[in-house]
Amino acid sequence: MSFSELGLIPEILQAVTDAGYTEPTPIQRQAIPVVLAGHDIMGGAQTGTGKTAGFTLPLLNRLARHASTSASPARHPVRALILAPTRELAMQVFESVKMYSKHLPLRSVCIYGGVDMNPQIQELRRGIEIVVATPGRLLDHVQQKTIALGQVEMLVLDEADRMLDMGFIPDIRRILSLLPANRQSLLFSATFSDEIKKLADQMLKNPQLVEVARRNMVSETITHIVHPVSSGLKRNLLAHIVRHEDETNQVLVFVDTKFACSRLAHFLERHGISADSIHGDKSQQARTETLENFKSGKVRVLVATDVAARGLDIEDLPSVINFELPHTAEDYVHRIGRTGRAGKKGKAVSLVSSEERHRLADIQKLIKLEIRQEIIAGYDPEPDFFDGDSSKRRRSPSPSAAGRADDRPAPDRKKRNEREAPRETRERAPQRGRQASHVASDGFDFNKPYEQKESSASPAAQSTSTDVPSQKAQRPIAFLLGGLGRKK
DSSP: OOGGGGTOOHHHHHHHHHTTOOSOOHHHHHHHHHHHTTOOEEEEOOTTSSHHHHHHHHHHHHHGGGOOOOOOGGGOOOOEEEEOSSHHHHHHHHHHHHHHTTTSOOOEEEEOSSSOSHHHHHHHHTOOSEEEEOHHHHHHHHHHTOOOOTTOOEEEEESHHHHHHTTOHHHHHHHHHHSOSSOEEEEEESSOOHHHHHHHHHHOSSOEEEESSOTTOOOTTEEEEEEEOOGGGHHHHHHHHHHTSOTTOOEEEEOSSHHHHHHHHHHHHHTTOOEEEEOTTSOHHHHHHHHHHHHHTSOSEEEEOHHHHTTOOOTTOOEEEESSOOSSHHHHHHHHTTSSGGGOOEEEEEEEOGGGHHHHHHHHHHHTOOOEEOOOTTOOOOTTTTOSOTTOOOOOOOHHHHHHGGGSOHHHHHHHHHHHSOHHHHHHSOOTTOOOOOBOTTSOBTTOOSOOOGGGOOHHHHHHHTTSOGGGOSOOOOGGGTSOOSOO
16 A cells, blocks of 8 residues: 555645655555544554554644635645654654644644743744644643634644643643633543553543554564663673774763762763763753764763653664663653654563562563563673562672672671671670569569559569568559659
């Protein structure tokens, strides 16, 4: 099947040909006719399969009747709204809109946070048919009354699952309340969860589900491998792997936090590896420059967090390395989707410590794949990595010490256990040859600091009280506990 068989207008077909595409992908073959027919849709496909064009092409086709060369802003109201969770993804979608609409007099703009609003306001004032936006910045413009959404005909939610993870659902519901009820809504996502289906029930009308692969399926062109390693050796192992790769191969490395992102990039730089980081705390200009340097080959290793990396579209990226496994198994699918795109081969490497074994198990269960594990010499994992009980964690000894651990004589092991016992345990342990006493020289028992009534005294206490003279029936109360202390 070719694009001409999908019912697209000549102007769009020409733009597709100019971009070098000849045949639609599976998600495009199924989604485009449904959208052109005016139906709401839930579109799901593994990342890198062309789902952006799956909604961009039919959207432009349906809006072509509004195309106008008039300079009047009134002739260019907002007709379509595309929401994306991150700046990078919004810019990626915007580039696709510009590429496919270059033969149509339709205007588009991309608005996102982290930059000055004034240039965006000037763009909106001249009249815009297609707005690609992040939810937060769009609401900023709504509050400033610089955008009107009353004539929106089409709404697209891209990466809806990520919006859910990032807490954008309240913002999305507020945006939905500003849109006309009579509209066409499209929801696209790489993965679907029960929460996403609930959101779809609220915003879509009789949607058709288009899912070209099973849920959370990863591309078959990607090779997966796990390197078990001690957490303290991860940075050195990463540098070792990068050095032994082809120098022309670029690597995208994922970490969990912004702080770890910057530190890891500096570590690689100190070891002679060209690296940079991209995360949410960087300004938009710095993030754009870093991404351009990586795409152009000036930077070999790009260290990124999940938020910053969503939407990165890098051609011919040979490998992705998970320096830390994601907390959510679905994020693994998004991460490795940066490689092996458009049918090309890719490699997904994960550095896994014993603390992350439960995450690895969740990932393998999700993608229904047993990932091959390979230990690299000199970078061994913790001794408990392959234990059945993951609740017991201990610091990894040196490789030589680990090999001799079971060969130590019993007395040596006992002494070592005593040394490794917590300090408070050693301090609480009674010393040999001494009986720990809780009775002071004046007869005060610190284990029984309060007076006891005769009725509540234990049998043992009652039996003891028979040996005590009557004038001493009441025990003295410690001064610090409110008593009078020793009686003279």
